[in-house]
Amino acid sequence: MTLIYKICPRTLWVEAEREQVFRGAPVDLADGFIHFSTADQVRETAAKHFPGAADLVLAAVEAGRLGPALRWEPSRGGALFPHLYADLPLGAVQWVKSLPLDADGQHQFPDL
Secondary structure, eight states, rough: OEEEEEEEEEHHHHHHHHHHEEOOOHHHHOOOHHEOOOOOTTTHHHHHTTTTTOOOEEEEEEEESSSEEEEEEOOGGGGGEEESSSOOOGGGGEEEEOOOTTTTTOOOOOOO
């Protein structure tokens, strides 16, 4: 099973749980797809796009359950990033965990 990861403000995730679907954060809606990262990419994503941001969650999603709407496209330096051109059904989510900051303001990731 291949897991991909979504970093999201907790308030947006609570809304997704209420609706049983995640439609995307503002950046996702603007770009026309939901941005994900692999385990190797997610720490850099947090540092680049969420520096010092508190009250985030990290959602682990089973890539194989997303079908053809999931595309692997080049981004930073040509690395392939997973992009979902559809809403994220919460049934594909394996787990959601808090992404707290340490004393130095760095995000503390669970084992991936």
